[in-house]
Amino acid sequence: MNIALIAHDKKKDDLVSFVTAYQDIFSKHNLFATGTTGLRIYEATGLSIERFQSGPLGGDQEIGAMIAKNKMDMVFFFRDPLTAQPHEPDVSALVRLCDVYSIPLATNMGTAEILIKGLERGDLEWRKIVKENGE
Structure with missing residues (x-):
């Protein structure tokens, strides 16, 4: 899955801290991040992250x-x-x-915890079906 980190x-x-705690789960997915956030996560974890401009x-x-x-497929912001x-409009x-x-x-640690656990269990496999159907 493609996951954005902002x-x-x-x-x-x-x-x-969150990505470090769940590094084993994140390592199985394609990670994307805004500039400084991506650099900080990379420096802390060594995970491969495609970095965009800063927000x-x-x-x-x-x-x-x-x-x-x-x-x-998923956004942690x-x-x-x-x-x-x-840049509030963005x-x-x-x-x-x-x-x-x-x-x-x-958008917060509480929801992030639920999403990452769901990702680990396979609860988000529906995203693959959506992508295959071109929806």
Whole structure:
């Protein structure tokens, strides 16, 4: 599965810790991340990650384009709800695309835990069927 990893500045440590904790699961999938987040995860885990631009420079939009083309299966986007983001319209657009295309999205550690456990159990195999049918 193709998995996107994104985190606002104040949430990067949380996402790095999360991916490190579930490194064995993430290692079985194709990982994509925005710039600094991807670098931090790579440095902590050594996992292979395709990195896009940082979020404010278009990375969110690059991941959004993959979602719109049915090339992304899951998104972990640890958002900071207490800090204004200069690229908030891009953030909102990415969340909207996940809703439009029924892409599982975790914006916090609690939801991320449920998604990663579901991924491990095979609960997300329906994504393969969607992709095969070109939906």
